[in-house]
Structures are given as C-alpha cells and as structure tokens.
Amino acid sequence: MSETPVHGAHGRPPTRAERWAAFKRSPFLPAIVLMFIISAAAGLFAGSYTYSMANPTPHSVPAAIVGNHRPAAAKAFITGLEKALNASVKIYPYESRAAAVDAVDAQRVFAIFEFRDSGREVTVDVAGASGASVAQLLAQTTPEVGRATGVSVTVRDIKPLQRGDPHGLAVFYISIAAVILGFVGAVQLSVHAEALTPLERIGFTAAYSLLGGFVIVAIVTWLLDALRLPFVQSWLILSFTMFTCGMVFTMFRTLFGRWAMLPTWSLMVLLGNPSSGGAVSWALLPSPLGTIGRWLPPGASVNAQHTAIYFPHHQHAFPFLVLAGWSLVSCAVFWTWRHRHPGRLEKSPAHAAE
Numbered sequence: 001m002s003e004t005p006v007h008g009a010h011g012r013p014p015t016r017a018e019r020w021a022a023f024k025r026s027p028f029l030p031a032i033v034l035m036f037i038i039s040a041a042a043g044l045f046a047g048s049y050t051y052s053m054a055n056p057t058p059h060s061v062p063a064a065i066v067g068n069h070r071p072a073a074a075k076a077f078i079t080g081l082e083k084a085l086n087a088s089v090k091i092y093p094y095e096s097r098a099a100a101v102d103a104v105d106a107q108r109v110f111a112i113f114e115f116r117d118s119g120r121e122v123t124v125d126v127a128g129a130s131g132a133s134v135a136q137l138l139a140q141t142t143p144e145v146g147r148a149t150g151v152s153v154t155v156r157d158i159k160p161l162q163r164g165d166p167h168g169l170a171v172f173y174i175s176i177a178a179v180i181l182g183f184v185g186a187v188q189l190s191v192h193a194e195a196l197t198p199l200e201r202i203g204f205t206a207a208y209s210l211l212g213g214f215v216i217v218a219i220v221t222w223l224l225d226a227l228r229l230p231f232v233q234s235w236l237i238l239s240f241t242m243f244t245c246g247m248v249f250t251m252f253r254t255l256f257g258r259w260a261m262l263p264t265w266s267l268m269v270l271l272g273n274p275s276s277g278g279a280v281s282w283a284l285l286p287s288p289l290g291t292i293g294r295w296l297p298p299g300a301s302v303n304a305q306h307t308a309i310y311f312p313h314h315q316h317a318f319p320f321l322v323l324a325g326w327s328l329v330s331c332a333v334f335w336t337w338r339h340r341h342p343g344r345l346e347k348s349p350a351h352a353a354e
Contacts, residue, residue: 030258037262044270059290061134062090062108064100067115069093073151074119080145085137101125104159106314107307110134110281112158121152127159129310131281132168159310164226171227171309172278174216175301178238179273181212182245183264189246190253190342198338202331205246213239233308241301244323247330248297254334254341272298278306294318297326 014022023029069078069091082089092109094100100112104127111134112125124142126135139155146153161168185208189201196204217235220226245268252260275285275293282290293299300322307315334341 041265041270044266059284059286060088060090061085061110061138062092064103064109064112065091065093065115066097066100066112068119069113069115071115071119073149074115074122076149077119077122077145077151078113080149081142084141084145101158104130105311107311111138120150121154122146123154123156125156125158128157128161128168129159129306131277131284132161133284134281137284162227162309164224169279170220171302171306172276174220174227174234174238175241175276175278175298175305176273177216178213178241178301179245179268179298182209182242183249183268185209185212185242186246186249186253187261190250194342198335198341201250201341202247202334205250206243209239209242209246212242213237227309230308230312233312234305237301237304237308240320240323240327241297244297244327244330247327247334250341251330251333254337257340257342267296268298272296275299276302278302295322297323 068074078089078091092103094103097112097114100109100114103109104112104125107130110127110130112123114123114125115121116123122142124138126138128135135157139157142155143153145151162170164170186205189196189204193201193204213235216238217229217231221229221231245264248267249260249264252263254260256263271292275289275296276298277285277290277293278298282293285293294303300319304315304319304323307319
C-alpha cells in the first residue's frame, strides 16, 4: 500500500523566516548572545583594571609649602621633583605648618614641603592615609631628587595607615563587597522573589543592605580585627552603597529586562571600581578615570569610608550626595516605569468565595 502524501504547512520544509522566528523563541539565541557578552566582559574587565592600576603615574600632585621656597636650591628641588615624577607639583604656600597639616586632613594636598636653611634642607611630610601609592612614590623619589640637587631631605609619614591595613586596600575591599553584593542581591530578588510589589522590592533592598553593611563591619572589625572602623558611620556608608547599587540594577532591570546585568556590571565594575581611588589614588589614575570615579557609587563609597576612618573631622557631603543622587534617580525611574518590571505590580485580592 502506498503512503498518502502529507499536505499542509506541516508537510513542507520551514521557510527561512519561520526558522529565524523559531530560533528567536528558543534558548539558543540568548545563550549565544551571552557567550559573546561574557567573553567581551572578561577582556574589558582585565583591560580596565590593567589600564588604571598596572602602572599608576602621577599627573598632578598638590602639595603644601611651608617656609621660604624662593631660594634657588628650593626651586631646583621642586623642578627636579616634577621632572622625576614626570608630573606637575601644584604648590600651595601656607603661613604655618599647622595650617598645612589641616590642609592634609582636609585632603586638599598630599604632602607638605617645609624648607629651611635657604632651601638647602626640606622636610617632606607625606600622608599614607591620603593615598598609600602617592606617599610611597614621594618617599622614594624625594631623597633621590635631594641628592641630585644638593638638598638634604627628611621624609616623615604624618598620617600613617592602620597596622592591619599597611597597603591601604582594606577600604577598597569592603567597598567592593558592598557594591557587588548590592546589585547581586537585587538580581537574586528578581530571580527568587519576582512577585514582590514595587514598594516591597524597595523595602527588601533596604533591608538586605542594612543587614549586609552590618555584617561587613562586624567581620572586618570584630572577627578579623583588620581595621578600627567608626562602627555606625561605616555601617551606614556600606549599607547606603549596597542600597544604591541594588536600586541601580533594579532601574536597569526595568529599562532593559533580562539584559540589565550588562549596564550594571559595566557601570559598577568595569568603570566604577578601577576609578574609585581605592586601590590607586586618584592622583595616579589616568585623568578621565580620576574625574569620573568621584561621580560613581564605588568612588563615592570609597571616598566617604576613607574619610570616616582616617579624617573623621573633615567628612565631606559630596560622596553622600552622589550616593543619594543615584539612589533617588534609580528609585524614581523604577517607580515611574514599574509596569515594565518583570515582577508583579500588585497582589491579586482574594475572592470572597475562597
């Protein structure tokens, strides 16, 4: 018996358009896109950190001058230092050493040059807490310049780092933890608690941020005894950072759906962390990064935390305004376009018959 030929749409080979439509509905399209995105992100991640941190070079070093820096010996020393650093040394004269120290505490200058004996002797006061990389560079370079110019150099660290953080990286690490766990927490809420209402989502982001900030400070201070942190202030800074980063992801989730991790990772990790000034001082970063970093959540977090620990009487409003700005914008965008978020907008009321 001969087989009856199959007729209709199911009996013909699918067209190219039908194959493409089926491919777009399959899991293979996002998997292939992710393959390329992850590969590119890996290279960009390595490149961004290498570009900013592998060979830090000063571009401009603000320094306080005390004493008479007009003699030829003092001028030769400053000129030789600029040549050795391949950077400009911005000179800010101060009438007294006390005023210069206050400028260091306010983080307006990185060092103090105090000239004596007609410029033939200079005491270089560096501040490891202002930037370990800058202090180390000045401590290594100034004696060499002094020998070359005939100036006697004495180097002192008037704001040393804490014993448990000799390289000044602990603040960077705890800030990275707050940044990454801040948006990873929002990712997990989107995956495992998708039905949260917008207000509940904001509330739980704030809740895990408060708890996460507390745990970070408790481990670093109590368990590891690595840093002496101002507990409440450090806790609130870390919590504010986590909340900000969590809401930034939530905003991007609302705007870009399942691809929200791409702009979040690019902003916070590829750009934000290398330019934060935590691992390498802003004075040694490439100029664009040093400027941009202050306006991003990672840089604001590092700035606020660093000042709270080492310069508590000179805390600035700017980093808190940056975090607040990102938080407010993220919450506003999420709330305005909350109908686009994959999560359920409101709970369905129970029926009377149930």
